[in-house]
Amino acid sequence: MYYMPPVKMSKTEQFHHENKTWIRLLEFFKQENYFMKNRLSEVLDHSVDKDFLALAEQFQNKFILKDEYIDELRHDINKQDQTLSDISGGLVDNKLTKTQGKLRNEMEYFEKDFYNLKNEFNKYLHSVL
Secondary structure, eight states, X not given: OOOOOOOOOOHHHHHHXXXXXXXXXXXXXXXXXXXXXXXXXXXXXXXXXXXHHHHHHHHXXXXXXXXXXXXXXXXXXXXXXXXXXXXXXXXXXXXXXXXXXXXXXXXXXXXXXXXXXXXXXXXXXXXXO
């Protein structure tokens, strides 16, 4: 058995890695949101039920809000990543650590909220089709 010494990674490197992961995840959510909007459009093309139209509008509004929030999160993450790149000596201060923690919490919340919306939408379509 070989001994592998622990890899020493700075907080800056870890935060960069985390930010890159979040950007990829947001891109995935953007694509998923795009697919749900297209699916909604397809279903609307075949439905004239007024109740469905009202709920479809609610889902459309939720999808638009998700797109806007994705853009805001991406902006905040890129801003944090740029700040991390600009610091000299790679020393992460308390403010950067707090900002990273805030972004981590926002991403965790968004991920759960997005999957809830996706499940709600798919269950609804299943119930009406």
